[in-house]
Amino acid sequence: MKAAITATAKYLPPDRLTNSDLEKLVATNDEWIRTRTGIVERRILKDPTKATAFMCGEVAKDLLSKRGISAGEIELIIIATISPDMFFPATACLVQDIIKAKNAYGFDILAACS
Structure with missing residues (x-):
């Protein structure tokens, strides 16, 4: 069996939550967050009908296009996350359905910092 990473992709939700936005919600400030974490903004998915499987599906579609392969050629989908859509079925199974990877x-691998 041979495996290799042959392409990468990402999905960034369109909405942003900046440190300035957080200042309005909790007792913190941009400097405190930046100096301790390096974080300036985070991308957020505001649409309540979309979650991890949606974002993974978008990435999978991009990867299929980049590699010029069909979803039917995929043999295994592994999702590593701490924020699954739900615990059952696995988010990987939801992505399988989204991209129609019937084979x-x-x-899922559920672990903090995964």
């Missing part, structure tokens, strides 16, 4: 198995 793929799928499972």
Whole structure:
């Protein structure tokens, strides 16, 4: 069995939550956050009908396009996250359905900082 990373992709939600936005919600400030974490802004998905599987589906579609392969060629989908859509079914199975990867198995790895 041979495996290799042959393409990468990302999905960034369109909405941003800046440190200045956080200052309005909690007792903190931009300097405190930046100096301790390096974070200036974070991308957020505001649409309540979309979650991790949606974002993974967008990435998967991009990767399929970049590699010029069909979803039917995928054999395994692994999702590593701390924020699954739900605990059952696995987010990987939801992504399998989104991209129509009918021949793929799928499972999630749920771990902090995954």
